[in-house]
Amino acid sequence: MAGPPIYATTPQRIWYYGFRVLCGLIFFFLIAPILIIIPLSFNAQNFFTFTPEMLRLDPDGYSLKHYRDFFTNPDWQQALWNSVRIAPAATLLAVTLGTLAAIGLSQPHVPYRRAIMAILISPMIVPLIISAAGMYFFYSRIGLQGTYLGVVLAHAALGIPFVIITVTATLVGFDRSLTRAAASLGADPVTTFFKVQMPLILPGVISGGLFAFITSFDEVVVVIFVGSANQQTLPWQMFTGLREQISPTILAVATILVAISILLLMTVELLRRRSERLRGMSPG
């Protein structure tokens, strides 16, 4: 930051710095709540606030007991296992179907494109509580309520809009003469897809998949209604924990989740840049 221009008058200087301080405070409001749980999760006591020992930076004030609890408590382990079982399956389903459909939608002549797009995007628009209510009613009619399959299908439906949006965005810059070139050299459509198209749109597919994954991994409203106790996921367990017996283990879990989201965010950023670079290189 260069500071205000040298010709600035005093009020302008005050404004310049005042504005920056204001923005700093807003950034503090954005970030601090997330960061504050990290030290709190190492609390040696079962409190949700900084103990005097922690403020004195006394090592006795810190401990890993909440992490130990997370890794040994069967409830949390079951929840973790359920999350790990549900999210990848839902992601795989959403990415496979979503990528195919995005490729279909990006063809020059698709009948009823707008209507189809509206239907496919709708899970993102409809409030989760409404999706959850509808799915609860309908899935209990057809016997999917309270099953693993039901939760996976529901989460896949919620993740699909993200896959469609990211992959369609990548395909906008896709040079269609490449597939024609492949075809003219004798490749069949399947080979063309896997050897030519897929590698180029892969960044979009992966970041769509990450969005679908995080949607399922963080989702709590739909799983509460569509799932049963056997499908209790990590966010669900956190939700019950926050509502009933609030235990500091939640903060340990939250810290782990923050670490995961930072990883995912970095991956998506890298992919986006790579995709832009690739697009910049390809003609058209």
Add this chain to the structure above:
Amino acid sequence: MTDAAADAPIPKPDAGDRARPERQEPLVAADGRPLKKSLQRSLRRQKLRAFGLVAPLLLFVLVTFIAPIADMLFRSVENQIVSETLPNTTAALVGWDASGEDLPDDAAFAALSYDLAAAVEQRAHTRLGSRLNYETTGISSAFRRSGRGIDDVGEIYLDQFVALDPVWEDSGFWARMIGAEGWAHPAPFAPSAQAQGLLPETAAAYTAFARAMQIRNDDDPAAEEPWAPVYLALQRDLSAADAGDVSAWTGPGAEQLEAAHAAVGGFESVPVRDLIADVDDAWLEHDVWATIKTFSPPYTPGYFLTSVDLKLSPEGAIVAQDDYQRIHVLLFQRTLFMSLVIMGCTILLGYPIAYLISNMPMRTANLLLILVLLPFWTSLLVRTSAWKVLLQQQGVINDTLVWIGLVADDARLTMINNQFGTIVAMTHILLPFMILPLYSVMKTIPPSYVRAAKSLGATNWTAFWRVYFPQSVPGIGAGCILVFILSIGYYITPELVGGTTGTFISNRIAFHISSSLNWGLAAALGTILLVVVLVLYWLYDRIVGIDNVSLG
């Protein structure tokens, strides 16, 4: 068109007959077809292929998502439980005027005993009771209490028929007499046309009995003694029939029927009304019958009326809901009000940030953007638990305030489980959704305009307010609609930090699904919310365009 032509199948070397002279006017493709047709065919094939790629997902979303939404819409008006559980009663009530003073006629009372006996056997009467209790409080106890005595209604006639001829106790005899010819157990019981003609109520009552036996335990009705209400029906039918019709009976049991018809006039009898009133005297209340009549159609506006704190009175008029049940309009208002406040807060906090980022050099801007994206990517539960930790009475903020000395230790602020908690937490959660659209609009505003305004003598404020701000309005619009749509449907955060005064309509929907089990009302509330969201979304599409939705 060029695309289509280029995508046409590559002709194999031997496919076209190139040697043939091509001088006639219709242009011909390499394989000898007219070019126009060939293009059309290729276009059609292309459409089909595109559609084939989209179809699996479309089908998937239709089944896993659109069908549930349609189911919810259907449930918000569906009301088949009354006519399904009490088919004979609702039929008997057709001619009755619910707005009058009189109770329905004996036929309706008798029909109630047939239907209710079957409903009790299938444990359906309490469900119907709770359904009707949503409309008129107190009905559910009438149904529950009736569950114990209803199959004794008509016992007085049962005894007299059996005393007349023990064959009336014979379950097989009943099944042969009423059942259609050729009926045998696993098939659903059906009465014969003759029985329906001469003994309409008996046929209906016995059918209700037989079906209940078959559905509940898979029992053969021909091996079960009918319950007492069937005898009540027989007594009513025989008293109403004339001798000629009875002697014309050709089915099984002709003799017994004729004998019974001759004797039934001399039976000791009690008015049906009294028999039913003995079971539960709520059945002498006009409102109970009027409610059944008003809610007997298979579809009802009742749930939607309840959603806006109105109701159908037993007489079928639309009236205001009872005071203590008036909550939904308040919740809708609160949801809208708090969403507006949250929207306002996100503008106030988001605008400076978006302005700052869009006026930074690329490198710094990217860094700051990551600070905005980090909360966006962090689990909702993590952010909500963070606020729960911060805002508690023994939480970090209160501790800090006490430590500074701003707040006395015994007067810690209540910042959670109220509207304040919900607004703060949701502003934090939804802030990125305001900043990102604002930023993407501000990035495109050329700085030269503001410079030009200043060079023409505008003060900083005028340059901003008259030149810069109007150009950023589309971003504000997009961000506002996005934040508003997201916040009116929020469930998790209000549930965890909202207490009783900071909850939204979605919390009420969840309550009706999982606690009060009034699914129809939950569906109606959901439908209203859905309509609001779709209208807003339509506006968003008109203003911003759905194709401009971008993620991070």
